Amino acid sequence: MTQRTLVLLKPDAVRRNLVGEILGRIEAKAGWTFAGLELRQLDRATLEQHYEEHIGKPFYEPLVEFMLSGPVVVLVVEGERVIEGVRRLTGPTDPIAAEPGSIRGDFGTIVRENLIHASDSEESAIRELKIFFPGLS
Numbered sequence: 001m002t003q004r005t006l007v008l009l010k011p012d013a014v015r016r017n018l019v020g021e022i023l024g025r026i027e028a029k030a031g032w033t034f035a036g037l038e039l040r041q042l043d044r045a046t047l048e049q050h051y052e053e054h055i056g057k058p059f060y061e062p063l064v065e066f067m068l069s070g071p072v073v074v075l076v077v078e079g080e081r082v083i084e085g086v087r088r089l090t091g092p093t094d095p096i097a098a099e100p101g102s103i104r105g106d107f108g109t110i111v112r113e114n115l116i117h118a119s120d121s122e123e124s125a126i127r128e129l130k131i132f133f134p135g136l137s
C-alpha cells in the first residue's frame with residue numbers, strides 16, 4: 001500500500017545538525033522516496049492549523065513558540081506503509097520512553113523538543129499534507 005506522510009524535523013533537530021542523520025534513516029528504508037523537501041521558517045497561522053487538536057492544552061503555547069524558534073525541515077515521504085513506518089522510526093512522544101534505535105530514543109530527552117513530527121494516520125496525513133504542500137497533486 002503506497003502512501004504519503006508529512007514529516008517535520010523540528011527546530012532542535014536543525015540546530016543540533018541532526019538533519020542528515022534523521023533524513024538518512026528515513027531515506028534508507030527500501031522503496032521510500034522524498035516527494036517534497038524544504039527548509040522553512042513556519043508562521044503562527046500554519047502551526048495553528050497543524051496543531052489544531054492541541055489548542056487550549058497547557059503545552060500548546062510553548063509548543064508553538066518552540067516550533068517558531070528556528071527553521072524546520074518539511075518533508076513528504078512516499079512509499080510502502082510510510083505512515084506507520086515513519087512513526088515507528090520516530091518512537092513515542094516522550095524521548096526517555098522511546099526505545100534506543102528510534103530517532104527520539106537515540107537523540108532526545110525533552111518531551112517538547114523531540115526532534116520530529118510524523119502524521120499519525122491516513123486522515124492526518126491528508127490533512128497535514130494540504131497545510132504544508134497545498135500544490136502537491
Ligand code: RTP
Pocket residue numbers: 059063092093111112113114116117118119120
Ligand atoms: P507529533 O504530533 O509532533 O508527531 O508528536 P506526537 O504525535 O508524538 O505527540 P502529540 O501528542 O501530537 O503532541 C504534539 C507535540 O507536542 C509536544 N508535546 N509537549 N506535555 C508536554 O509538554 C507535551 N506533550 C506534547 C511534543 O513536541 C509533541 O511531539
Ligand code: MG
Pocket residue numbers: 120
Ligand atoms: Mg501528533
